[in-house]
Amino acid sequence: xxxxxxxxxxxxxxxxxxxxxxxxxxxxxxxxxxxxxxxxxxxxxxxxxxxxxxxxxxxxxxxxxxxxxxxxxxxxxxxxxxxxxxxxxxxxxxxxxxxxx
Amino acid sequence: xxxxxxxxxxxxxxxxxxxxxxxxxxxxxxxxxxxxxxxxxxxxxxxxxxxxxxxxxxxxxxxxxxxxxxxxxxxxxxxxxxxxxxxxxxxxxxxxxxxxxxxxxxxxxxxxxxxxxxxxxxxxxxxxxxxxxxxxxxxxxxxxxxxxxxxxxxxxxxxxxxxxxxxxxxxxxxxxxxxxxxxxxxxxxxxxxxxxxxxxxxx
Numbered sequence: 001x002x003x004x005x006x007x008x009x010x011x012x013x014x015x016x017x018x019x020x021x022x023x024x025x026x027x028x029x030x031x032x033x034x035x036x037x038x039x040x041x042x043x044x045x046x047x048x049x050x051x052x053x054x055x056x057x058x059x060x061x062x063x064x065x066x067x068x069x070x071x072x073x074x075x076x077x078x079x080x081x082x083x084x085x086x087x088x089x090x091x092x093x094x095x096x097x098x099x100x101x
Numbered sequence: 102x103x104x105x106x107x108x109x110x111x112x113x114x115x116x117x118x119x120x121x122x123x124x125x126x127x128x129x130x131x132x133x134x135x136x137x138x139x140x141x142x143x144x145x146x147x148x149x150x151x152x153x154x155x156x157x158x159x160x161x162x163x164x165x166x167x168x169x170x171x172x173x174x175x176x177x178x179x180x181x182x183x184x185x186x187x188x189x190x191x192x193x194x195x196x197x198x199x200x201x202x203x204x205x206x207x208x209x210x211x212x213x214x215x216x217x218x219x220x221x222x223x224x225x226x227x228x229x230x231x232x233x234x235x236x237x238x239x240x241x242x243x244x245x246x247x248x249x250x251x252x253x254x255x256x257x258x259x260x261x262x263x264x265x266x267x268x269x270x271x272x273x274x275x276x277x278x279x280x281x282x283x284x285x286x287x288x289x290x291x292x293x294x295x296x297x298x299x300x301x302x303x304x
Contacts, residue, residue, distance in 0.1 A: 003107055005216040006209045011111045011144075013205035015118055017198035022122035024194030030127045030173060034134050037165075038118050041141055044153075052148040055220025057231050060153050061240045064232070067160050068247040072254030074165050078172045079261030085176050086295065088302045 008049035016042035027092050029084075033077045040070045103147050110147070113140040126181065131169045138162045148219075150227045179302070265291055 015038060022035030044063045051059025085091060117140065120133035138161045145154035225231050236244045266288065 003104055004212070004218065006212040007107065008148075009209040009212060010206055011107075011114070013202055014115055017202040018115065018118040018122055020201065021194050021198040022118075024197065025122065025191050028127060030169075030176075031121070031124075031130055034121050034127075034130055034169070037134060037161075038121060038137065041138065041161075044157075045141060045144060048145050048148050048150040048153055051150070052219050052222075052226075053216045055222050055226075057227065057235055058239075060150055060227055060232050061235050061243065063150070063153050064156060064236075065240075065243050065247055067156060069250055071160060071165055072250045072257075074168060075254045075258040076261065078168060079258045082172060082175065083261045083264075085179055086298065088298045091176065091179055 005049060005053045008053075009046065012042045012046040012049070015039075015045065027094055029077070029081050029091055029093055029096075032093065033074065033081075036077075037070065037074070040066060106143060106147050110140040110143040113137075114144065127173050128170070131166060131173060134169075135162050135166050138166070148227075149222070152227055152229045152232050 019035045019038030019042060022038065023032050026032055026035065044066050047059040047063045047066070049059075051057060051063075081091065084096070089096065114137055117133045117137040121130045121137065124130040124133060138157060142154040142157040142162070145151075145157060
């Protein structure tokens with residue numbers, strides 16, 4: 001027995017909002033990446049829940065696709081952070097404004 | 102049983118997500134994210150997404166988070182950074198998150214009357230066989246796109262992480278190649294500059 005789909009939607013939107021707040025509030029690019037993962041996983045949770053309640057496996061396929069894309073995104077994000085650190089730039093998104101114009 | 106796991110794992114997921122956001126130490130934030138991902142895997146099990154749950158643990162809590170922890174360890178002290186100091190931005194961010202959440206709660210308040218109970222599904226629901234077959238039939242394009250994305254991601258990781266150590270262009274032939282001695286000098290030069298940059302940061 002499991003709760004109605006409304007509970008899953010509320011749970012996943014709560015997780016998404018926590019991740020969103022993290023992306024907007026934090027200055028450290030590492031923690032911003034971690035918060036992005038929270039948002040992606042909130043979406044994944046809703047995909048799997050929808051799959052269960054509608055009765056089809058397409059949501060699972062899409063969730064696995066999101067996982068692969070998230071893994072690639074983490075590689076690129078961490079690569080950028082390491083490249084920044086090796087050039088001696090401050091790890092602070094408020095300081096990284098050389099593209100500001 | 103399902104409802105109990107939903108509440109316990111859901112509370113753990115929200116609590117560890119908040120810990121990720123407010124934790125000052127990035128190492129502890131990453132550990133909280135591992136807890137978050139594990140509780141999500143428990144929630145997937147409630148939803149009979151067995152394969153997704155296992156993939157979540159292997160891919161996310163295993164591989165991706167190990168990469169995160171390696172980078173945090175590599176950066177050391179430089180990874181430590183306070184929360185953003187207060188101001189209009191922080192208030193607006195918290196308000197935006199809260200507004201979206203309240204909006205969703207209002208919007209789904211009567212969704213249980215539409216999809217109140219899970220669909221009746223076969224035992225093979227969420228099994229690796231079913232998902233694998235879907236990937237190779239209905240969602241073949243997504244499958245191929247994933248392989249391309251992962252390839253591009255791997256190349257990007259190498260280029261971003263060690264791009265200045267790669268040879269500058271395609272070699273045009275043995276006679277135009279630089280002598281071995283000089284090539285080794287070039288590498289040593291790169292390494293020397295790196296050490297200089299690092300000592301500047303440390304100072």
